[in-house]
Amino acid sequence: MARLSRQLCNNPALAAVIINVMAAAIASEECGTPLALSPVDISRTDSGHALLAAFRGVGAAALVDHGVDVDATLAAGRALFEKTRAATKRRLDAKGSQRGFLPRGAEAGALGLREAKEGFAFGATGNRWPWRTSARVVLETAHANLTRAARRVVALAVAAGATRLEDCCAGDATEEALSRLFAYEAYEEGFTGSSPHTDWGLLTLVVADDVAGGSLEFDDHGVWRKASAPKNALIANAGDFMALAADTASPFHRVVLGPEKRLSLVFFFYPDSKTPIPPATESQRRTLSLLQCQAESCPAARPDTFGALIASKWREVSRS
Numbered sequence: 001m002a003r004l005s006r007q008l009c010n011n012p013a014l015a016a017v018i019i020n021v022m023a024a025a026i027a028s029e030e031c032g033t034p035l036a037l038s039p040v041d042i043s044r045t046d047s048g049h050a051l052l053a054a055f056r057g058v059g060a061a062a063l064v065d066h067g068v069d070v071d072a073t074l075a076a077g078r079a080l081f082e083k084t085r086a087a088t089k090r091r092l093d094a095k096g097s098q099r100g101f102l103p104r105g106a107e108a109g110a111l112g113l114r115e116a117k118e119g120f121a122f123g124a125t126g127n128r129w130p131w132r133t134s135a136r137v138v139l140e141t142a143h144a145n146l147t148r149a150a151r152r153v154v155a156l157a158v159a160a161g162a163t164r165l166e167d168c169c170a171g172d173a174t175e176e177a178l179s180r181l182f183a184y185e186a187y188e189e190g191f192t193g194s195s196p197h198t199d200w201g202l203l204t205l206v207v208a209d210d211v212a213g214g215s216l217e218f219d220d221h222g223v224w225r226k227a228s229a230p231k232n233a234l235i236a237n238a239g240d241f242m243a244l245a246a247d248t249a250s251p252f253h254r255v256v257l258g259p260e261k262r263l264s265l266v267f268f269f270y271p272d273s274k275t276p277i278p279p280a281t282e283s284q285r286r287t288l289s290l291l292q293c294q295a296e297s298c299p300a301a302r303p304d305t306f307g308a309l310i311a312s313k314w315r316e317v318s319r320s
């Protein structure tokens with residue numbers, strides 16, 4: 001260090017270059033400090049206010065005591081991708097539906113970005129499991145427990161004052177809830193993990209092997225910061241519908257590719273499909289992915305119920 005200081009003293013031009021490079025790096029989006037999400041224990045009946053505060057602040061929280069077996073779920077997810085043969089994955093291709101395998105490159109949230117991951121989508125019914133997989137029971141149990149956790153979060157938010165969510169989910173919300181497993185590849189030039197976006201639904205719960213600080217990043221006023229949560233927590237994002245119905249944020253986020261492969265199970269909880277899209281402010285119209293066109297062009301008239309709108313959103317992000 002002393003030797004370096006002496007060299008820099010003798011070479012002020014070099015010192016100036018180093019200072020400028022460091023200032024640029026600090027100002028650049030790569031240098032944000034991690035964003036520690038507030039831990040919220042959803043087994044407590046008084047946690048609604050903390051949840052709503054987190055959703056109205058950064059738009060996300062770290063759920064603890066949530067009833068999901070994180071390690072077993074991730075191990076089953078890994079086994080599903082590793083033990084299923086390529087031919088079986090092709091046979092069970094989701095082909096634009098939300099049941100089955102999503103091949104690498106099948107979708108991208110932003111035009112011009114390529115996402116290096118494969119996926120598998122499933123829900124409460126209509127699933128297309130590769131026969132003979134023992135991962136199935138573990139994953140179906142995870143989906144049921146995630147549905148329970150999401151309903152608990154909504155009930156806590158309603159009790160804390162988000163009363164417009166009261167009637168969101170008494171119809172087909174449980175059947176519409178969607179789990180998507182993602183196997184992200186390690187970093188490769190020219191690819192990303194998940195394009196920057198906001199989530200369309202009411203609530204997203206992320207189970208991942210790196211929630212303590214990894215590849216999921218939130219946009220904090222123009223700076224990308226790695227989300228961090230206690231190990232085994234679920235990362236809960238308020239989605240666009242929650243932003244519209246309960247005045248929360250809906251965080252702009254992305255997944256970058258890291259030095260290691262990554263596995264996540266991303267659970268989407270939606271309102272009942274017949275729920276009308278609530279009115280949006282000008283700023284929500286500009287920022288929420290649900291209200292943006294994510295394809296080269298979209299019809300001017302957009303569906304006005306949630307189920308019909310996201311059916312058209314899936315077509316917008318399909319790239320195959």
Ligand SMILES: O=C(O)CCC(=O)C(=O)O
Pocket residue numbers: 182194199206208216253254255264265266
């Ligand atoms: O894999 C993840 O951690 C999150 C992916 C994501 O943001 C999404 O699928 O909406």
Ligand SMILES: [Fe+2]
Pocket residue numbers: 197198199204253
């Ligand atoms: Fe997302």
